[in-house]
Amino acid sequence: MTQQRVIVVGGGLAGLAASARIAEQGLAVDLFSLVPVKRSHSVCAQGGINACNEVARQQGYSEYEHFDETIYGGDFLADHHPVLEMANWAPRIIDLLDRMGVPFNRTAEGYRDLRLFGGSLFKRTHFAGATTGQQLLYALDEQVRRLEADATVTKYESWEFLRPILADGSSGPRCVGIVAQDLRTMQIRSFRADAVVMATGGAGMVFGKSTNSVICTGAALARCYQAGAAYANPEMTQVHPTAVPGADKLRLMSESARGEGGRVWVPRKKGDTRTARDIPEAERLYFLEEKYPKYGNIVPRDIATREIFDICVNQGMGIDCGNQVYLDLTHKDPDYLTRKLGGIMDIYQKFVGVDPRFEPMKIFPGVHYSMGGLWTQYTAGSYAPSTPQPAHVSGTPTACDTEIGRGMLPGAPNNMMTNIEGLYAFGEVNFAFHGANRLGANALLSCIFDGLFSGVSVVNYIQSGVPSTAPAESIGQGVFENAVSAEESRQKTIVDTATGGDHADETNPYIIAKEMGEEMTAGCTVVREEARLEKTLDKIAELRDRWGRMKLADGATWTNQSLSFARAVGDMLTVADAMASGAKSRKESRGAHYRPDYPDRDDANFMKTTYVTYDVSEGRARIEYREVRADLIEPRARTYGKVDKEESAKAEAAAAGA
Amino acid sequence: MTANGTTESSGAARANGSASTPPAGTRKVRFRIKRCEGPGKLTRWETFEFDIARGENVISCLQRIAAHPVTTDGKRSTPVVWDCSCLEEVCGACTMVINGQARQSCSALIDVIAPNDGDTITLEPMSKFPVIRDLWVDRSRMFDALKRIKAWVPIDGLYDLGAGPRERPDDQAVRYTLSECMTCGCCLEACPQFLLVEDEAAWAESFIGAQAISQARLFNMHETGAQFKGDRLDTLMGPGGVSDCGNAQNCVKVCPKHIPLTESIASIGRSATAHAISKWFAGK
Numbered sequence A: 001m002t003q004q005r006v007i008v009v010g011g012g013l014a015g016l017a018a019s020a021r022i023a024e025q026g027l028a029v030d031l032f033s034l035v036p037v038k039r040s041h042s043v044c045a046q047g048g049i050n051a052c053n054e055v056a057r058q059q060g061y062s063e064y065e066h067f068d069e070t071i072y073g074g075d076f077l078a079d080h081h082p083v084l085e086m087a088n089w090a091p092r093i094i095d096l097l098d099r100m101g102v103p104f105n106r107t108a109e110g111y112r113d114l115r116l117f118g119g120s121l122f123k124r125t126h127f128a129g130a131t132t133g134q135q136l137l138y139a140l141d142e143q144v145r146r147l148e149a150d151a152t153v154t155k156y157e158s159w160e161f162l163r164p165i166l167a168d169g170s171s172g173p174r175c176v177g178i179v180a181q182d183l184r185t186m187q188i189r190s191f192r193a194d195a196v197v198m199a200t201g202g203a204g205m206v207f208g209k210s211t212n213s214v215i216c217t218g219a220a221l222a223r224c225y226q227a228g229a230a231y232a233n234p235e236m237t238q239v240h241p242t243a244v245p246g247a248d249k250l251r252l253m254s255e256s257a258r259g260e261g262g263r264v265w266v267p268r269k270k271g272d273t274r275t276a277r278d279i280p281e282a283e284r285l286y287f288l289e290e291k292y293p294k295y296g297n298i299v300p301r302d303i304a305t306r307e308i309f310d311i312c313v314n315q316g317m318g319i320d321c322g323n324q325v326y327l328d329l330t331h332k333d334p335d336y337l338t339r340k341l342g343g344i345m346d347i348y349q350k351f352v353g354v355d356p357r358f359e360p361m362k363i364f365p366g367v368h369y370s371m372g373g374l375w376t377q378y379t380a381g382s383y384a385p386s387t388p389q390p391a392h393v394s395g396t397p398t399a400c401d402t403e404i405g406r407g408m409l410p411g412a413p414n415n416m417m418t419n420i421e422g423l424y425a426f427g428e429v430n431f432a433f434h435g436a437n438r439l440g441a442n443a444l445l446s447c448i449f450d451g452l453f454s455g456v457s458v459v460n461y462i463q464s465g466v467p468s469t470a471p472a473e474s475i476g477q478g479v480f481e482n483a484v485s486a487e488e489s490r491q492k493t494i495v496d497t498a499t500g501g502d503h504a505d506e507t508n509p510y511i512i513a514k515e516m517g518e519e520m521t522a523g524c525t526v527v528r529e530e531a532r533l534e535k536t537l538d539k540i541a542e543l544r545d546r547w548g549r550m551k552l553a554d555g556a557t558w559t560n561q562s563l564s565f566a567r568a569v570g571d572m573l574t575v576a577d578a579m580a581s582g583a584k585s586r587k588e589s590r591g592a593h594y595r596p597d598y599p600d601r602d603d604a605n606f607m608k609t610t611y612v613t614y615d616v617s618e619g620r621a622r623i624e625y626r627e628v629r630a631d632l633i634e635p636r637a638r639t640y641g642k643v644d645k646e647e648s649a650k651a652e653a654a655a656a657g658a
Numbered sequence B: 001m002t003a004n005g006t007t008e009s010s011g012a013a014r015a016n017g018s019a020s021t022p023p024a025g026t027r028k029v030r031f032r033i034k035r036c037e038g039p040g041k042l043t044r045w046e047t048f049e050f051d052i053a054r055g056e057n058v059i060s061c062l063q064r065i066a067a068h069p070v071t072t073d074g075k076r077s078t079p080v081v082w083d084c085s086c087l088e089e090v091c092g093a094c095t096m097v098i099n100g101q102a103r104q105s106c107s108a109l110i111d112v113i114a115p116n117d118g119d120t121i122t123l124e125p126m127s128k129f130p131v132i133r134d135l136w137v138d139r140s141r142m143f144d145a146l147k148r149i150k151a152w153v154p155i156d157g158l159y160d161l162g163a164g165p166r167e168r169p170d171d172q173a174v175r176y177t178l179s180e181c182m183t184c185g186c187c188l189e190a191c192p193q194f195l196l197v198e199d200e201a202a203w204a205e206s207f208i209g210a211q212a213i214s215q216a217r218l219f220n221m222h223e224t225g226a227q228f229k230g231d232r233l234d235t236l237m238g239p240g241g242v243s244d245c246g247n248a249q250n251c252v253k254v255c256p257k258h259i260p261l262t263e264s265i266a267s268i269g270r271s272a273t274a275h276a277i278s279k280w281f282a283g284k
Helices: A013-024 A054-058 A063-073 A080-099 A132-149 A219-226 A287-291 A301-314 A334-352 A443-464 A478-498 A509-523 A530-548 A561-585 A645-657 B058-067 B140-148 B169-178 B186-190 B200-205 B210-221 B225-237 B250-254 B261-281
Strands: A005-009 A028-033 A153-157 A159-168 A173-182 A188-192 A195-198 A237-245 A250-252 A263-267 A325-328 A361-370 A423-425 A608-615 A620-627 B027-036 B043-052 B095-098 B101-104 B120-124 B131-133
Touching: A005 A013, A005 A173, A005 A443, A013 A028, A013 A132, A013 A153, A013 A195, A013 A443, A028 A159, A063 A080, A080 A443, A132 A153, A132 A443, A132 B140, A159 A219, A159 A478, A173 A195, A173 A478, A188 A478, A195 A219, A195 A443, A219 A561, A219 A608, A237 A301, A237 A334, A250 A334, A250 A361, A263 A287, A263 A301, A287 A301, A301 A325, A301 A361, A334 A361, A423 A443, A478 A561, A509 A530, A509 A561, A509 B058, A530 A561, A561 A608, A561 A620, B027 B058, B043 B058, B058 B120, B095 B186, B101 B186, B101 B250, B140 B200, B140 B210, B169 B210, B186 B210, B186 B250, B210 B225, B210 B261, B225 B261, B250 B261
Parallel strands: A005 A028, A005 A195, A028 A153, A195 A423, B027 B120
Antiparallel strands: A159 A173, A173 A188, A237 A250, A237 A361, A263 A325, A325 A361, A608 A620, B027 B043, B095 B101, B095 B120
8 A cells, every 4th residue: 555645835833733743643744845944934923822821720810711812802703612622722732842842931940931912911921032933933843854854754845836736526626736846946746645734824925015924925825715725704914013114024023022011102292303211201102001901002913003003193193203103111121121032122123223122112013914814614522502601700610621622523534624625724824713813922822733633633534534545646647737737837828928028017027016015005904994995906906917918027947936926926916806805895893804984893794704715717706704603602892991981882782782 | 194004195005104114216226146047057247236215125125126137237137036034034044145244135234234325235145055046055954964963852742741841041041042043054154164065975974064063052951852962972073073163263253143153062072072981981
């Protein structure tokens, strides 16, 4: 019998965790990545990873409360069961990372240190300086390198995923491999697999400048979506409140800066020209602390972003009347800051030239994370309360224990499988966990959880599903050859444009991408207005037309980065169309999605997953809605104790009426 | 101002309305770039000149060249090929030789490295690794070195077996610093003893360099990782090991993460001596 194989696309936390888990179960793994996996975008995560821990538990915290916070933080758009399972697993994941040697910060006695993070009143975030993502990625990279040395994992680095290969499955199409390209030699070839795991991250590059790495184009997601995979909640993009604008990207200043005591403020006097240190305490407006006395600076990201945005854009109260506010840590001991936040202190100093230990940082919101992603399914676990529970009160008995399998059934073959049989989505490219807004330090958790928990589902699908009787090896060569020739002809169409004709901005893929980013940022980030979204959709249509007539700047047959970029731009436009279409259709405000024309959450009509399929003939998004499975927690108004009484009462009334 | 705070009348809605980005065209900068179409191909120099804004870096300039690859003599060229990913000096990808020194191109700010109007910046690929094309080099040898020294903690598996060993905060601080190594290769580019070796079969005999030696120290420090301490020291006592270090101390000067590489080399050197003596007494 031939060895059964799994393909994992993407070598960040989700892809590495999946590779390690699947290889440990005895299957061969082929791991594809645009970059050496150690350079994946997970490396940029700064603040930490959430989990219930013994200190917080003895103060009244629990896995159940972590679950409740995540659902509430996501504004009741995520299905409840997968989130419960993730929260229950979190402490086990921290232990495992600890065993792998992650240098988590330590207390004097040598226990893992903890910090506060957005959306929680308990210290439940574990961290390694302010480069937690880097340290977690390296730990998993090391474990996978060990498996690579044992030849159970084979890496294909500097390879680009071009499309999934589909054959007939038990009911509908089934994924049996991929087409990929070596970005050095430009060789295009097919790879067979009994299952394919997409772990390709977010799509920040669609907005031009974001906190994402340049590899986070969303092209891999688009290629699955165009092949028939459903795209869920594309309109849900997180704009992080604290980033530093740069010429090439927006650099993140971690939420941990606020978790460790950082305060956000602007001068009370509009257009105050004094330097920060010359403005006395009484003349500073700590607007988050005033509006949200309970959570203060650690309100969730969508809320902090809208407040900063309101101060700068609507009220003109930004520093120097511009789009920036202070993020101030100067009241903290500089050595403490170096120990807890050294990574971001260095980034700020290096790129801005100012030491944030002594001078407040100047920041503004920036696109950061895709809550939306490939639609996935799961089998619910054993927890089934007779009625949904009200808000959990810290320190009271929890509605559910922490046993594994209460949220999702462990090993069920469909856990985190897309609507295409054998095609899975793990990590940021999976829409399942964060609803309409992700809480800080839950991303690293969801990535590793997917790999470890649903990696077993992939193995079970292969051993008991269709591949057990009809392995990918037994499928005729035709379907693989056709997929390769389709990609070869797509490439030829693009490369042929490099010769002849004149170069103009109108048909320049770099200019098309730049205009797309500017348009998406202007129309589809913090505020989404119907008329502006229509303009965005018109602009996307114009850019698609121009992309279809594009002229490539390089016709090389060796290491042609221009080709790879230009091809991805077409896929990014497909993602942009789904994002803007989803935003236009969702006529309510929820989490990161704010519609001034529909300012309230509308549970009756929109506590639903946006389920988008690609209309091949129109080349456009086709939108449907699916009920959120919300039988564990009762929806409630999401106010975070805001003192603006009138608005809070209105939100509560709206939620009660729904 | 429109909904998302961007100024559209200018025709350019800047990223989330960042008001701190000044308009382009404040001054000129000139780039001399060493180009090569692929392995074994001849190299050539190309010069580009254009206007930049304040706050730009080498990456944003390479992006400008990609969009308009026309040289100073008016000749149409191709976008420059280079490696990059995070753009915030934490992934290590965008390392190249800038004005003669290896560093990350994302943190190479034009206002700092070429502060005057018309200043020239020279870009070359790292010389200790094979060129793939233009400024993109193949650093597989660095990852291979991590395999040679078993740069991992040999855990029993991914099952839930409770927490790892407790650790003193000062030990954690040392391990964290060592673990910030992003495999960028600056230390190797600067090292007189680390040389370009294109033949993979010869890597095991050639000087392994500061990066891998420092990683060996990191894993030897961990209670579970120390299980392979002897294996790591055996590798580093062999050909291309720690004794090939010529003590030039260039590595520690160029490390962008300020990793105490020379301390790591000294520490591994001492451990290797102790390991050799204990092996001799054991009659191995």
